[in-house]
Amino acid sequence: MRQDYDEFTRRGAEIIALGPDGPRAYQRFWELENMPFIGMPDIRSKIADSYYQEVNLLKLGRMPAVFVIDKNGIIRYKHYASSMSDIPQNEEVLRVIDQINEERYE
Template sequence: MAQLRQDYDKFAASGAEIVVVGPDTQNVFAHHWEKEHYPFIGLPDPDVRVLNLYGQEVKLLKLGRLPAQMLIDKQGIIRFAHYGDSMQDIPPNDALLDVIRAL
């Protein structure tokens, strides 16, 4: 999420909104957002309904949920999806911004 924070202004300037969904409770999210000063939306999903809906994978040997990044347009259509194989497998911001510009 720190990576997204670094280029938040570029995402906002492109008309995109960043929403981070995680399996934690509202209190955990609120504490983490306050501590890290994230400028984007955090959506707690303790029942993992949203995470399961979008197919975020769980791998117990890799310590839980793997990263998933999606670009969803204003009509709700997924225009880009990346499901990471590890916690380090996250596309660079420039790749996401290129997709946004192409929309």
Template structure:
């Protein structure tokens, strides 16, 4: 997430709100956000409600949630989903920014 924090202004230039959702509880999430000075909102999702809503995959073998990136437009329509197969299978910020330009 460090790279996303550094590139956040590029997303703002495209009038794009970045929101991170994670499995941690509220206290752990708030602590991480404060310690890392995250410029975008984060949503704790320890009960997996958001993850389930968007069908984010969980792999017990890989110890938890697999990465997922979604682009949702202002009307609430999902325009793009990438479900990663591992923590290495995450599109770069540049790939997501290019995708935003194509929508």
């Protein structure tokens, strides 16, 4: 998502990444990596748990999950990963955002 961040923002979308680290560690990583989008610590997994994001210690912890939530708070797309590398292509997520934007103008 990082490499296509401009495409997401051009479509009026914002990316928010949750992570299990504490605020200082998370901020340090975000600054070192020069991440262009919002990063939020979710130490006790309260947010991740509310979206039923899986934690699998045998697969290195919290499994990736991607959600597109519209401006009304409705989940329009969800992808629960089966491995740490199971992340949808940006084009797939951008198509969902394009569809949502088209519906707004119909």
